[in-house]
Amino acid sequence: MSGCKRIGLAFTAFILMASLLTGCWNRRELNAISVVLAMGIDWVDEQYQLTVQVSDPSQMSINRSGERSPAIIFSERAPTIFEALRKITTKASRRMYLSHMRIVIINEKIAERGLRNPLDFLFRDHEVRPDFFMAVAKGCDAKDILAFVTPMEVLPAIDLYKSLKVSESSWAPTSAVNVVDMMQKVTKDGIEPVLTGITLIGNRNKGMKIDNVKQPKAYAEYKYTGIGVLLDDRIVGWLGESDSKGYSYVSNNVRSTVGHVRCPNGRDNFVVEIYKSHAEIIPSIKDGKPHVKVKMKSDANIGEYHCSADLGDEKVFSQMQQVAREEQRTTLEHSIRHVQRKYGADIYGFGEAFHRKYPRQWNKWKKQWPEIFKNDLQVEVVITTELHKTGKILNTIHKQP
Amino acid sequence: MKEDGFSPLLHANIERMKLMLGYSSDFIVRELILPGNKKTAIFYLDGMVDKKELQDSVISALLDRTPEEPVTLQELKDHVLDAGEVCVTRTLEAALEQLFSGSLFIMMDGVVDGLSIALPGWNDRAITESKTQSVVRGPQDSFTETLRTNTTLVRRRIKDTRIRIVSLKVGKMTKTDVAVMYMDTLADEKQVRRLIGRLQACKQDRVLEGEYLEEFLHEKKQLTIFPTMYNTDRPDTIAAGIMEGKIAIFVDGTPFVMLTPALFVDFIQSAEDYYQRPFYSNLIRLLRYVALAICLLAPSVYIALTTFHQDMLPTQLLLSLATQREGVPLPAFIEAMLMEGTFEILREAGIRMPRTIGQAVSIVGTIVIGQAAVEASIVSAAMVIIVSITAISSFVIPAYAMSIPIRIIRFAFMVLSASFGVYGLTIGIIVLVVHLCHLRSAGIPYLSPSAPFHASQQNDAIFRMPYWKSTKGQTKQGRSS
Numbered sequence: 099m100s101g102c103k104r105i106g107l108a109f110t111a112f113i114l115m116a117s118l119l120t121g122c123w124n125r126r127e128l129n130a131i132s133v134v135l136a137m138g139i140d141w142v143d144e145q146y147q148l149t150v151q152v153s154d155p156s157q158m159s160i161n162r163s164g165e166r167s168p169a170i171i172f173s174e175r176a177p178t179i180f181e182a183l184r185k186i187t188t189k190a191s192r193r194m195y196l197s198h199m200r201i202v203i204i205n206e207k208i209a210e211r212g213l214r215n216p217l218d219f220l221f222r223d224h225e226v227r228p229d230f231f232m233a234v235a236k237g238c239d240a241k242d243i244l245a246f247v248t249p250m251e252v253l254p255a256i257d258l259y260k261s262l263k264v265s266e267s268s269w270a271p272t273s274a275v276n277v278v279d280m281m282q283k284v285t286k287d288g289i290e291p292v293l294t295g296i297t298l299i300g301n302r303n304k305g306m307k308i309d310n311v312k313q314p315k316a317y318a319e320y321k322y323t324g325i326g327v328l329l330d331d332r333i334v335g336w337l338g339e340s341d342s343k344g345y346s347y348v349s350n351n352v353r354s355t356v357g358h359v360r361c362p363n364g365r366d367n368f369v370v371e372i373y374k375s376h377a378e379i380i381p382s383i384k385d386g387k388p389h390v391k392v393k394m395k396s397d398a399n400i401g402e403y404h405c406s407a408d409l410g411d412e413k414v415f416s417q418m419q420q421v422a423r424e425e426q427r428t429t430l431e432h433s434i435r436h437v438q439r440k441y442g443a444d445i446y447g448f449g450e451a452f453h454r455k456y457p458r459q460w461n462k463w464k465k466q467w468p469e470i471f472k473n474d475l476q477v478e479v480v481i482t483t484e485l486h487k488t489g490k491i492l493n494t495i496h497k498q499p
Numbered sequence: 500m501k502e503d504g505f506s507p508l509l510h511a512n513i514e515r516m517k518l519m520l521g522y523s524s525d526f527i528v529r530e531l532i533l534p535g536n537k538k539t540a541i542f543y544l545d546g547m548v549d550k551k552e553l554q555d556s557v558i559s560a561l562l563d564r565t566p567e568e569p570v571t572l573q574e575l576k577d578h579v580l581d582a583g584e585v586c587v588t589r590t591l592e593a594a595l596e597q598l599f600s601g602s603l604f605i606m607m608d609g610v611v612d613g614l615s616i617a618l619p620g621w622n623d624r625a626i627t628e629s630k631t632q633s634v635v636r637g638p639q640d641s642f643t644e645t646l647r648t649n650t651t652l653v654r655r656r657i658k659d660t661r662i663r664i665v666s667l668k669v670g671k672m673t674k675t676d677v678a679v680m681y682m683d684t685l686a687d688e689k690q691v692r693r694l695i696g697r698l699q700a701c702k703q704d705r706v707l708e709g710e711y712l713e714e715f716l717h718e719k720k721q722l723t724i725f726p727t728m729y730n731t732d733r734p735d736t737i738a739a740g741i742m743e744g745k746i747a748i749f750v751d752g753t754p755f756v757m758l759t760p761a762l763f764v765d766f767i768q769s770a771e772d773y774y775q776r777p778f779y780s781n782l783i784r785l786l787r788y789v790a791l792a793i794c795l796l797a798p799s800v801y802i803a804l805t806t807f808h809q810d811m812l813p814t815q816l817l818l819s820l821a822t823q824r825e826g827v828p829l830p831a832f833i834e835a836m837l838m839e840g841t842f843e844i845l846r847e848a849g850i851r852m853p854r855t856i857g858q859a860v861s862i863v864g865t866i867v868i869g870q871a872a873v874e875a876s877i878v879s880a881a882m883v884i885i886v887s888i889t890a891i892s893s894f895v896i897p898a899y900a901m902s903i904p905i906r907i908i909r910f911a912f913m914v915l916s917a918s919f920g921v922y923g924l925t926i927g928i929i930v931l932v933v934h935l936c937h938l939r940s941a942g943i944p945y946l947s948p949s950a951p952f953h954a955s956q957q958n959d960a961i962f963r964m965p966y967w968k969s970t971k972g973q974t975k976q977g978r979s980s
Contacts, residue, residue, distance in 0.1 A: 105722070112926070125920070127831060128805050128824040133817060153818055155825040197810030198817060227810055256814070 129155070131195040135169075135255030138240025139216050141207035142175065146216070148182035149173040149241040150194060151255050167308060168252045171245050179219045196225045200259040202232050202277070203240040203296060209326065209333035217281060217331075228278045231262055234326050234333060236297040243298060246318055247310040258320065262294065265322055270355035271342035272322045284331050287464055288449025292345065293326045295336060329443040329468070337433070344433025347426070348377050348392055348446045359425040361405035362417055369402035370422050370485065381451040383459060389476045390448050392430060398422065399487040409492050415485065423481040430479045442472035503590035509538050509608035516542060519595065531558070533607075535567040542594075543603035549620025553603060556581030557616060561605075572607070572614055584617035596674065623648065629733050632897060637774040641732045646676045646751035652734035653680060653756075657742060661685070669698055670706035676751040677712070680737075685744040690941050694746055694759070708753045716748075716759065718939055724907055726900035727940040729761035736770050746941075760941035764949070764960050766901035767791065772963055781962045788961070790895035795905050797889045798835045799912035799924050801882070806831050807920030823879040832917035834878050838886040839910065841868050846890070 138149035150172050157168040172189050176182035186194060208216060220226050235243050244254065251257035266274040273294045283291035298320055304310060305318025325342040326333045337345060346352050352375045358367040375396035382389045400409070400418070407414040437445060449467050453460040463470055505512050513528055520526045525545040533539050539561065543553070557580060564579045576585045584602075588594045589612050594604050601619030626648070629641035642649045650664055661683040668674045677698060681691055694716065701715045713728050721727070731737065732754040737747050740758040748757040758765075767787050772780040805824070809817055827834065845864040852860060869887075872878045889909070896902040908931065915923035938945035948956035958964035 112930070125806050125917075126809075128809065128817075128821045129827065131809070131821075133809075133814075133821060135814070153821070155818070155821040195809060198814045200814065225810070253818075 126193070126195075130192060132170075132190060132192040133198050134194050134196050135198060135253060136201045136203065136244055136258065137196075137199055138203045138205075138235075138244045139179065139208055140205045140239045140241055141211060142239075145175050145177050146179050146182055146208075147173060147175045147239075147241065148179055148186070149244050150183070150186060151244045151253075152190075152192075152194070153253055157252075167247075169254055171241070173241055179216055180223075196223065197227050199226065199230045200255050201262070202230055203235050203243055203258075204232070205235045205238075205240050206333065209234045209293065209328075211332070213280075213284070213328075213331040217277070217284075220277065221281065228276075228281070230277055231259060232275050232277055232280055232293055233258075233262065233296040233322070234293045236295040236323060236336070238298050238302070242302060242306075243296060243320055246298060246302070246305040246320070247308055247316075248320070249311045249316045258296070261320075262322060266351065267353040268355065270346040270352045270357075271324065271339045273325050273342070273346060273349075273351055284328075286450065288444060288451075288453045288460070288467060289447035290330070290443040290445045291328045292445050293328060293333065295323045295326050297321055297323055327437060327441045327443045327445055329441065334441045334443060337437070340429055341433040341436050344430045345437075345445060347375060347394060347396075347430055348379070348434070350375070350377055352396075356401055357425070357429075358402075359418075359422050361407070362421055363406065366404035366406070367402075368400060368405055368418065370398040370483075371401035372396050372398045372483075379446070379448060379451045381448065381455050383456060384476070387474050387476065388448075388452060388463070388470060389478070390451065391478045391480060392434075393480045393482070394426070394430065395482045395484075396426075397484055397486060400485060400489060403488070403494055405494075409488055419483065419485045422485060423483045426483055427479050427481045430481070431477070434477050434479075438472055438475065438477075442468045444468070444471045448475065448477075503592050505589075505591065505606065505611045505613065507609050507611055509540055509606055512606055513540055513542075515591070516594075519591070529558075531561060533561055533565045535565070535569065537565070537569075538608035540606050541603055542598060542606070544598055544601075547598075547601040547621055548603050548618045552582070552618045552620065557603065557605075557618070572610060572612055575605075576614060580614075580616065582616045582618060586615050588613050588615045599674070600676075626652070631899060632731060632733055632736075632770065634769070634771040634774065637770055638733075638735045640734060642734060642754040642756055644752050644754055646678055646749050649734070649749050649754070649756060650678055650680060653738050653741065653747065656734065656738040657682070662741070665691075665695055667695070667698055669701050669703060669712065671702070671704050673705045673707065675706040677706070678749040680741060680747040680749065682741050682744065685742070686746050687744065687942075690760075691746055694748075694941075698748075706750060709748065709750045709755055709757045712748065712750065713757060718941075721938065723934065723938055724904040725763075725935070725938060725945070726766065726898075726904070727759075727761055727938065727945070729758040729765050729898065730755045730900060731758070731898075732756070733770055739770075739773070760943045762940060762943065762947060763935065763945050766898040767896065768959075769897035777963050777965045784962065787895055787897070790892040791905065794889055794892035794896065794902070795909055796912065796924070797885050797892070798839060798909065799916040799927075800921075801885045802831050802835055802913060803916035803921045803924055806917065811921075820879075820881055823881045826876045827879050829877070830917075831882070832913065834882050835885070835913055836910075838868075838872075838878055838882055839889070839913070842886055842890050843906070 132152040134150045134152050136151040140147040140149070152170050152172070154166060154168055154170050157166050172186045174182045174185040174189065176185055183194060202220065204213070204216065221228060243258070246254065248254040248257035251260065262272065262274045265272045273292055275291070275293050280291050280293070283289050298305065298318055300316065300318035302318055305316070310317050324339065325337045325345055327335050327337060343355065343357065346355070352372060354371070354373050356369055356371045358369050361368060375394065377392055377394040380391040380393060382391065403409065407417070409415060409418070434446065437443060444467065449460070449471065452463065517526065517528070527543055527545050529541040531539045531541065541557065560579050560581050565575070572587055576587070588597060588604065594613055594615065597615040597617070598604055600617070601621060602615045602617045604613050604615050606613040623645050624643045626640050626643055628639045640652065642652060654662060659682065663681055663683050665679045667677050669677050679691070679695055679698070697716055698712065701712060703711055703715070706712060709730060717727060729740070737756050737758060741747055745758050745760060748759070767784065772784060804811055805820060812820070824831070829837070845860065845868070848860050849857065869883050873880050873883055893902045893906055896905065912924060912927050915927040919926070935946050936944070936950055944951060947953065948960050958968060
């Protein structure tokens with residue numbers, strides 16, 4: 099057999115295999131797609147109102163004119179999300195490309211109706227990458243949040259995304275909820291999901307105009323506020339700042355945060371900056387009733403100090419540590435008790451801890467777990483926070499000799 | 500062969516030689532009457548012999564020292580002539596061959612044989628710096644067009660009795676001198692014999708460069724665009740190769756000497772690797788492999804990512820690329836082909852054009868093609884970056900012979916990734932690796948010592964170990980599987 103013939107055969111085989119083995123892909127040029135960076139889902143007039151924010155590529159270059167907005171909003175209503183998305187093509191010249199979606203914002207009505215339906219499309223579609231964040235618009239529509247002009251980043255979606263990431267890592271009361279996380283918690287027993295809230299403050303109408311960013315103080319701003327408690331896939335209520343922080347501690351979401359603590363004399367405050375924190379949930383059964391011990395260990399520095407006691411004294415220092423522990427214990431206990439009594443939604447995952455340690459017992463409890471969580475579960479909080487450093491100065495300035 | 504013998508009549512011989520050469524104007528016959536009234540003729544080709552030497556050690560010697568009584572050629576050779584290489588030539592054919600190699604030929608009336616005296620005197624190019632593979636530290640000499648100079652440059656470096664040089668002539672018209680140099684006991688005896696056999700069997704009309712032979716010396720039925728013979732104009736590289744047990748092939752008339760077997764790693768190694776500290780050399784070698792990958796893959800990966808797998812790019816990068824593509828009318832693939840094609844034209848122009856207009860071409864190349872194309876929105880700025888880095892990377896590969904197939908395969912990969920995305924590219928890479936694994940150079944797997952893996956030969960494969968670490972000397976002979 100000649101070499102040419104063999105190569106020809108091999109080439110044919112290669113082409114045949116190549117055409118058989120194709121997967122889900124399609125060729126599209128970069129200037130034929132619109133990159134969707136954020137999506138808003140509202141429930142308006144008994145149908146979904148889908149809003150997408152895409153970037154205007156011509157406005158992203160360094161020599162942009164500034165006359166056009168860098169982001170474009172398309173909105174369309176339909177009974178389902180997919181239909182709405184396809185209907186948008188009647189308004190836009192390019193295909194919507196969903197892989198780079200950074201954040202999905204839903205309004206409170208959807209959150210109250212349940213997240214299963216909107217999430218179904220986002221998980222089913224092959225183009226959507228399930229790594230975006232989710233947030234609930236409080237007191238406004240998702241469309242408003244996507245349409246308003248953000249001060250820092252050129253693209254509002256990137257601004258929203260980065261802000262959530264930064265605040266989660268340095269301010270405990272927000273929680274950046276990844277959609278995979280969310281889905282797992284919805285489907286798992288013994289743990290309930292949470293969502294962070296976002297709201298607009300200031301003059302909303304002016305905030306929609308480019309003028310919003312033409313002066314140092316924007317007319318309108320967005321703000322992440324608190325953590326929303328979900329029971330199954332429905333939102334049932336919101337936690338305040340302190341309770342949100344308690345949640346973040348227990349669920350090990352705290353990378354770094356600060357909090358004020360009353361001085362032992364009861365007058366002034368001092369601030370502890372937590373830079374490492376780890377909480378452990380230890381379930382046990384006492385007298386046939388579930389009992390949970392939350393053991394939290396964190397390392398902290400003193401970030402601000404207004405008390406009169408001399409920090410140089412070791413006794414005072416350990417007293418401060420004691421007070422800080424007490425404060426944290428109160429935060430955690432209050433957060434847990436509040437969620438237990440008011441919502442009965444096990445967002446901390448205590449049930450899951452029982453499931454792991456006492457699978458047999460759990461099977462008996464599984465059905466009535468929300469009830470048990472609400473009424474019978476005893477929670478004990480043990481804090482072993484350690485204060486380490488005092489920063490560059492020791493006492494407050496006027497106390498220095 | 501009998502009719503090639505000379506006639507005793509000098510006059511007849513002169514006529515016959517002149518007729519043979521068609522009365523060429525550069526064929527000179529100098530007739531002399533030596534003492535004792537001996538008619539003699541000196542034949543030579545003008546420009547091929549050293550005129551001064553001819554005058555001093557041949558003509559003067561003949562006229563002054565030839566005795567009156569009759570002499571034989573042997574006596575002339577032994578007592579009269581001052582030249583070094585003198586031999587008795589009995590046939591016309593041998594005489595002509597000697598003439599063409601720069602000898603002069605002496606005949607006497609009444610004698611049927613002649614004397615050939617080697618007095619080559621043509622103009623040689625001086626030994627200069629290597630123009631194709633320069634080094635910062637290391638020997639700066641390079642081969643010239645003269646075979647003997649070249650073999651000397653290598654011989655001088657290896658003072659070992661085991662050096663063998665086999666000379667032969669190839670080419671029916673050119674009768675080019677070819678020398679095969681190897682080290683006895685180190686080189687594979689079978690390969691040497693096979694090589695010489697192939698050279699002897701070579702029926703080429705002309706051999707003007709090593710490539711004329713290289714194509715005959717390939718493995719049979721091996722169709723590849725990868726070089727399976729190394730060529731260089733650096734004597735140190737050839738010397739190192741010979742000491743590793745490789746076989747060098749010198750061809751008269753070209754400064755490039757070939758080395759066989761040649762493995763993939765050889766083409767990524769530079770002579771300088773051995774003249775710098777191993778730490779530095781190894782980092783540079785690593786860099787070369789990175790450059791090789793960039794040169795091979797950069798445009799195709801760019802095409803695949805921007806037209807098929809936008810989800811694999813970080814968001815900010817995607818937006819930045821999308822911005823640059825805005826207003827570009829051509830698909831990414833056409834854009835890439837256009838720019839790569841332009842670059843190849845520029846490169847070819849740069850090699851071929853007269854040196855004096857080099858600057859003009861580089862100005863046109865950079866400003867007109869690069870800047871203007873971007874400003875006119877014909878191509879995106881990102882594509883110019885990709886093409887530039889690809890181009891620069893291709894110059895990092897030390898052996899020009901290896902950068903050629905890489906450049907060609909790059910275009911094939913671009914087509915694959917434009918039609919099948921990363922999937923197509925992956926298939927392409929697999930096919931390429933399979934092909935490379937299948938290749939052999941003089942019986943040795945092309946990818947050895949990596950595939951098949953030989954742990955004992957790793958001290959100078961991808962990385963070079965310090966010299967004190969390599970226990971087995973500098974030998975890579977055991978490379979064959």
